[in-house]
Amino acid sequence: MPSSPLRFGLIGTGRIGQVHAASIAADPDATLAWVADPFVDGARQVAAQFGGEATDTADDLFVPGRVDAILVASPTPTHVDLIARSVEAGLPVLCEKPIDLDIARVEALRSTVASAGVPVALGFNRRFDPAFAEARARLAAGEIGALEQLTIISRDPAAPPASYIAVSGGIFRDMTIHDFDMARFFLGDIVEVQATGSTTFDPGAREHGDYDTAVTVLRAASGAVATIINSRHSTVGYDQRIEVFGSTGTLDVGNQGTSLVRVSNTSGVDTHRPFESAMVTRYTPSYRAELREFISLVRGGASTSPSFDDGRAALLLADAAQRSAEERVVVAVDLS
Ligand SMILES: NC(=O)c1ccc[n+]([C@@H]2O[C@H](COP(=O)([O-])OP(=O)(O)OC[C@H]3O[C@@H](n4cnc5c(N)ncnc54)[C@H](O)[C@@H]3O)[C@@H](O)[C@H]2O)c1
Structure with a gap:
């Protein structure tokens, strides 16, 4: 039986977030379920164009059962926390590059990611x-x-x-x-x-x-x-x-x-x-x-x-x- 399209939660709707929203909307095996950006008008515009519920906080995406995967397209300093939250919630995450500008923060997250058993991918397109x-x-x-x-x-x-x-x-x-x-x-x-x-x-x-x-x-x-x-x-x-x-x-x-x-x-x-x-x-x-x-x-x-x-x-x-x-x-x- 074919599975239903993967429900994505998109975090960040700036330059690259809009590109990812378009990719999700174009993929038959994906659907945009939630879109978060503190600049909520940006989230609303993306949701109106590509689908999903708009919100001003990523917290809404981590409510159990709402999404199947997270796509992080917010500014670099937010990436480490959002990867950590995703794997803690058992949600696969595709995160934009770079992981962070500070290698110490990346090293601190490494073992969590390795032991999480949840797919984590980086946006080296x-x-x-x-x-x-x-x-x-x-x-x-x-x-x-x-x-x-x-x-x-x-x-x-x-x-x-x-x-x-x-x-x-x-x-x-x-x-x-x-x-x-x-x-x-x-x-x-x-x-x-x-x-x-x-x-x-x-x-x-x-x-x-x-x-x-x-x-x-x-x-x-x-x-x-x-x-x-x-x-x-x-x-x-x-x-x-x-x-x-x-x-x-x-x-x-x-x-x-x-x-x-x-x-x-x-x-x-x-x-x-x-x-x-x-x-x-x-x-x-x-x-x-x-x-x-x-x-x-x-x-x-x-x-x-x-x-x-x-x-x-x-x-x-x-x-x-x-x-x-x-x-x-x-x-x-x-x-x-
Ligand atoms: N792979 C690529 O080709 C590529 C290209 C451009 C940017 N990037 C990366 O993508 C990330 C975003 O870059 P951009 O150019 O789209 O930036 P941008 O400034 O155009 O957009 C960032 C968006 O994130 C929102 N935002 C800020 N804090 C947030 C939070 N806590 N939660 C949710 N949304 C938040 C902002 O309001 C803004 O709309 C950066 O890490 C950048 O390095 C990758």
Whole structure:
């Protein structure tokens, strides 16, 4: 007998909360049951558009019997408490990245999560990007031999406001964290981190002692090396590329254009259209696939959802990169 759709409680209805609400509404095996946000008008708007009851407090979602799973899309400082409440209530939880900005708080929660027996997944959606996932699968299938180098270029279209930089935890914990997870997705265990950061254009980054430009080099236990190139801005749009260099070939994932139509004439060959410039449009398929994988995890099926420990490892790498950039040292890491 087919089971009824999983009833989700969504916490946070800002930028990414709205993306998740749309994914839940689009999935035949999910339904939006409750939506919580202290900015209750936001919760009401999302509930009106995608379904569910709106409330101004997450407490309402933890009333027994109301939801089958929790999706945390509220600001980072709320994540640890909400993961803890979810597992205590026996509710599977998909939580946005990062788990927290303070590794001590993550470590304090680790054993609770490990012994809870409740699925906890982290929102590293880029693992589910169809092109990145295909590159990973083709590497695993042996198409380019053994992995030797990975290059990740990850530049946002525009820098966030200074007020966001102030609470972001810095470029490595806020932005590169996705790339640290992507590097682990391809390279496996990482043992060494070297990073440099610079402030080239953004007054907000300068004001808050952050970098707007960063390059990180990771060494894997296998000996393979990853280079991650970040900028908080990119005039060409959302610059999201990967090159996987192997012993017998290379896999390239280029930027996603906004048009598939190419014009050819005497002045050249081009689409004359820019690359995607919004997180939502560039990564929509990955958010949808991330949700499907989480549902599979909850249903007890095979799942590749990033775990709590994947979230912990990415934060450890971010902390190491921050230290490396500040102190200009190579940092050995043990992610076990
Ligand atoms: N995976 C991704 O691609 C991605 C993209 C953006 C943001 N994020 C992460 O998602 C989280 C949210 O980011 P955002 O950009 O959507 O932020 P946002 O500021 O746009 O939205 C956050 C929402 O949470 C609400 N909120 C605040 N405290 C709350 C609480 N205690 N309970 C419930 N709701 C609460 C706010 O009122 C707001 O509506 C952050 O941790 C961020 O790092 C991930």
